Every structure is written in C-alpha cells, then in structure tokens.
Amino acid sequence: MVALIFLVSAPILNLVIPYSQAGGNFLMKFHPASWIALVLFLHILQFPAANRLDAHYRNAVFLFVFVCVLLGLQGKGAVMSSLIDVQITPAILLVALSRLPLEQARAAIALFVWIITLNVLLVALEFVLRTPILPREFVEVIFRPAGLFGHPINAGLLFCCAMLLLTRGAVGTFARRPLMLAFLGGTALCGVRGPLAIAAAIFIVNVIKPTLPRRSAIDYFLDFGVLFAVPIVVTIAYSVGAFDRILSLGVWEESSQSRLFIFDALDWLRSDEFWWGIDSYDRMEELTKSATGGRYIENSFVFITFAAGYPMALLASLSLTFLQAPALRRSLLFAMTFTLAAFATIAFTTKGSSSAGIALAGYWIWRLDYERKHRVQSSP
Template sequence: MARTMQQSDRENAIEIAFLFLTIVILMVRVFVPASVLNLLVNYTEEGGFFLVKFHLAAYAILAMLLLTLCTRPFVLMGADINLFRTLLRTAAMLTMVTAIAVIVSGFGATGFLIDTYLVATLAGLLLLTQRHHSRLIAAEAIIVFGVLSAVIGIGEMLMQQRLLPFDEGEPVFRPIGLAGHPLALGAHIVLTIGFVTLCRWPLWSRIAVTLLLFIGLAASGARLAMIAGAAEILLLLILSRWHGLSAQHEKLAKMMATLFVLVLGGGLLATLFFGGFLDRFNNTLVDDNFMARVRIYEVFRYVSWQDIFLGMDASDLHATTKANLDLNFIESAPVYIILTLGLPIALAFTVVVVSFFTRLLAGAPVQARIAAAVFVLVDLSNNGLATKNPDIILLTVLLVASRSLPAPISSKPRRSPQPRQPVLSTTSSSPARLSV
C-alpha cells in the first residue's frame, strides 16, 4: 500500500513538473517579444546565423514535446484523438509547404512559416499530452499574463514610458505591454476577452477583468481592435448560452445585461476620452496608417509575374515597397505571403491553415469561436499573420485548451447511453507504439 502511494506521489510530482515547464515555455514564447530577443541574438535583425532566426522558446517547445512523448505515457479519448491527428497532419503539411518554398524561392519566407505556424502545431501537441485539467491550468495561466500585459499597457499609457524596448518611430505614444507592439497588444487583448468568459472564475471577477481588458484595449491605441473588442463583448453577451435559465428568462436576462453594458460602456468611453485614452479617435480613421494598409496593394504594379508566381526574397520585397511606395512596413499579410511564397504555394498554405482552424474550432465553445473570429479579423488588418509573432501560437494553445472544458450539464434526460469512445494510448514509454 505504502509502495503504491509513493509511486502515485512520484507520478504526481513528475506531472506537476512537466506542467510547470510547459507553462513556462509557452509563456516565454508568447510574452518575450522580438525586441527583447534581439538584445541577445539577431532574431529579426539583418545578419546572424540561420538558427538564431527562430525564437529560443521554439526550440524549447520541440525539446519538451519530444521529452514528453518519449518519457510519459498518455491517453487520449474521443475528440482528442481527432485533434491529435489534425495537429500531426497539419504539422506534416506545413513542413512540406516549407520544403517546397525553400526549393522554389529560398529560405527568405521560412521564418514565419516555421517560427509561427509550425511551432503553433507543436505547441498544440505539447498541450494535448497534458491531462484535461492541466490544459485548463496552462490556458488560465497564459490568460492571467495576458491580463497583466493589459495592466502594464495601462500603466505605460499613464506614465508615457514603455517597460520593454521598442524602436519603431510613432507619431504618438502607444503602449506595448508584453506584446512588443501596440497592434499586437490590441489583438492579444481582443483574444483574451473572449477566453476570460470561459475561465473557471467567479462571475464578478470575469466581469471586472473584462472591464480592465477593455480599458487596456483603449490604452493600446489600436483603433480597429477597440471597435472589434466592443462588438465582441456584445456578441459574447448575445450568442453565449446562459445555462440554468429557460429560453424566455434567458432572453430577458440578455436584454437587460446588454442594456446595462451599453449604458456602462457609454460612461466608460466618455471617461476614457477625457482621460486621453482615445486621442487617436480625435481625427478621421482614414489617416496615414489606414492608407498604408490600402496602398500596399499597389506593390503588385512594381513586381513581375515571375515574382508573383514563384515568390521573391523578403529583403527585395521590402526594398521595392520602400522605393516605389515609400512605405517602411508591409502592413498586409496576404501581400507578404503571396509575394514571398509565390501564389501557388500561398494558396496551398492558406488551404492548410484554414482547414486546420476549421477543425480546431469545430469542437470549441461558442465564446472561443467568437474570440477567434474577431482576433483573425483584427490581425488581417495588418501583418500580424505573416510575421514571427506569437499570435497564431496563442490562438492555437487557447483553442486546444478550450476543447477540454467540461460540457455544460443539461436539464434534459439522457435518452440512451453514449457509445463507447475510442482510446488512443501509449503502451510504453515509446511514442511509436500506439493502440486505438
């Protein structure tokens, strides 16, 4: 008996250690931006060894995944098996797309393919090797740091001083929190708002955190993200299922809650406006930043058909954009992906990514679907989906964790017993021996 208890305690301690390491590695990848990493290596700067062009946490994610698969047997049941296969299949297809891109157009565009999208699938697999409650703990820890990033952003706005290095010229001060860029901060907050509603916290704390996040959204100066965030909150109120209420009572409660949010939101917006948090809304939305996102599509006039179909070096693309359009940045993910990968490979890459997230969202709660849709919409307004940032990794990890939430208790009686679920488990410490 004592021997069994000692073995159980040892296994529990190992599980906690692996969970802790997983959380730390994921947090480093999400909340240590390129500006900090550039202080150590030439991560996004010109020059440097090829291997340092990938985030240090990317190597840690791969190493941790291999260590977990080789040393800790795990069991997957039901929908988790399909998710496991989806992650593996997507990782394989992204690897193939990357290999083809290298053959056709060189290594120029492989940075964001590997460091963002491929690592996202590896992070999802790493989280999937944890137990369901461990996945939720990891997701809530990341969400807490997302809230902390928003709080830091509010403090930066008040102090007019950033915590982390930021070397891009800005006409007005905008905070970056732990995101590395004002637009990234806005996008991360938008995503966090949706997933806060899924946290296993008291209702009052989720409401207070959402209010705090909205203030952080205003502080970020990301105008589209703030507008989208306001719409997201209303969608979460209206489309989420309020369990424990009849259909009539739920409809009435949603109407009252929506009215309360609109009144509270109006007062909050007035306060933020007079506090200087909404200065970027003083002028028209059609400013230089907006026009830069529109004018970037004119770059197709200055490249050849060969560049469009076979891709071009990223440095050549930046030089063309600067010389002909006087734009320092390519604020469009579609433009960057097409012109660095080539149109055929870009289309194949898009199909792989859309298919992956379609499958990932299929088993996610409605709140996660709303958050993901708004998040992608915000990121499509800039180059957030075509750079070596953690946005796709953050979205993947939170979606994988959200699928581990227990199903809400239904008041309807069960008509028939559920069929026996398939099981995928490692039968030894080797990941190669799987039984279904």
C-alpha cells in the same frame, strides 16, 4: 511553453540576440519555445493520436513542416524561421494540449489569460509614462503602448484572444467580468481601431447572450454591473487621451484603406518575383514602400508573396486555415478576429506572440465543443 511564448517576447529576446533583427546566426532566429516544441513533438510522435483534436493538429503540423521544407529548398531561410515560430510552434502546443485532461488544459489557458492581464498593467503604465518599457523598432507620431508585445496591434489582438477565452470560462466567474472590462480598456489604450472594434463586439455579445449561461442572480448582477461601468471607463479613457490617435486619423483614412487595396501591390512584381519571391532585401523594402505609398505591407498573404512567391503564400494560407477551421466554424467572433489578423496585420508571418494567442483561442473553442458532444454521446 505558454509562459515562454508570451513572457519572453520578441522585444525581450532582441535585447540578448538578434532574434527578429537583421543579421546574426541562423540558429538565433528561433524562439526558445520552438526548441522545446521540437523535442516535445518528437516525443509525441511515438504515441498514436489520442483523439480527433490530436489527429487534426498533428496533420496541421505536418502541413506547416511541408511548407517550411519547400521554403528551405528555395533558400528562404528568414521566412522559414518566421513560420516555424509563428505557425509550427503554436500548432505543436495545441497537439500537446489536446492530450491533456480538460482541467489541466484549462490551467494552461488560464496562465495565458493572467499573462495578458499583466500586460494590461504594463500598457497602462506605458500610457501614463508615454514611453515604451521595451525597445522598439518603429517610431510613431502619436505614442501607443504595447507592453510586452512590441507593437500595439499585437497587444490589441492578444487582448481580443483573452476576451474570447474569458467568454468560454477560462477563469472563474468573479474574475471573468472585471477582466473583460480590463481587456477592453487595454485595447482602447493601445489605440488600435480594428482590435478595439472586435473587443467591443465580444464584450457586447457576451453581455447580451453569453456563451456560458448565467446560473444565478449574481451572474446577472455582475454582467450588467460591468455593462454600466463601460460609460465610466470610456469617459476616463477619452479624458486621458486614449482616443486621440483614432479621433485624429478617423475610422477610414489612408492607413485603413491601405489594408483594402494592398493586393494592388502584387502588380508591381515581375513574373519571376510573383512566382518565386524577391531575392534582394533592398529591392523588397523599396518595392514594398513604393507599392504601398511609403507604408509597410500589413497583410500576411501579400507579405509571403513578396518574400517567397504566390504558390508558397497560397500553401501557407491554406495550412493556417486548416489549423483553425474547426474553431472558424464554431465562432463568428473568433472568425472575425482571425480575419482581422490575417488581412490587416502580419501577425502570421513575422515573429511575435499574436499567432499563438489566436491558436490558443481557436483550440479552446473547439475543445469545449468537443468535450460537450463527447459527454452527450457517452451519457446513458
């Protein structure tokens, strides 16, 4: 499932079937990993919950299923298929991981990190060639690489998730430090301001006060050696034009401000559209561009409100928050990443891998805390 979710991304599926594009058979709107998740969950339901993590993630799955059933009854098939892929499938994956021994679960987490490492190389290649490897559905004035994941913001968010996992020991000590620097550089090449700020915060905090304590002189040498390498990497990135888009737009320009004022778009809805969503695709696209000054909505809550109505947006948001609540309480950096994804992107509502990466990061943060407390309680 991990390999399918992150290697068979939406742009790759679109080469074969109309996965995230308009038209096509309804059954083609589901990721292959979602079919595996369905069979896996039906199998898991035959057994009692193994631990608190298992029970929590099961309850989250049932909440998401309830939301999708309501969407199906309203005839919102497109929104329903998206939520199955980006919320139910990752939640089922977490149920399965919760039943594995810690080291087996760590292997799945490490697989995700190595796939994201592959994407660093693809992002660097795209940046050099100034052309996307996979077809895209949008055109930018200043090209930004994304690799496997279709959009630079998706790639940037996944780099942040991989960095969070590195701080929790997803891979060995010697690989951890260089990969942290590589993911930070990859985020810079993507030219995405929000994820770059989060990635920089994760990097700095990990050097100043790492989550995993330093146990030898070599750990200090590696950490501060990587820190000294940062100015070199930044200088190289600046010289090759990685910051051109950020410098040309600035930190707080119209695109950034649109995230803050996006809720004003709700005032454009009629009363029936506010409660039940917009039925016409053409009206939704026209209203979206009018309400945002020609831009698309980049807020998951507002996007679902437009598509399915305010009650469904509220219920879906509460379900998602419930899924990640344990991790949100345990890591401020994860909470920042989650908030950025929810309020500045549509990662939790459109087909892509970002939501699964965030789910894995939240799971691992809670899993390690759970294992630590369990060892303390069972220790003589």
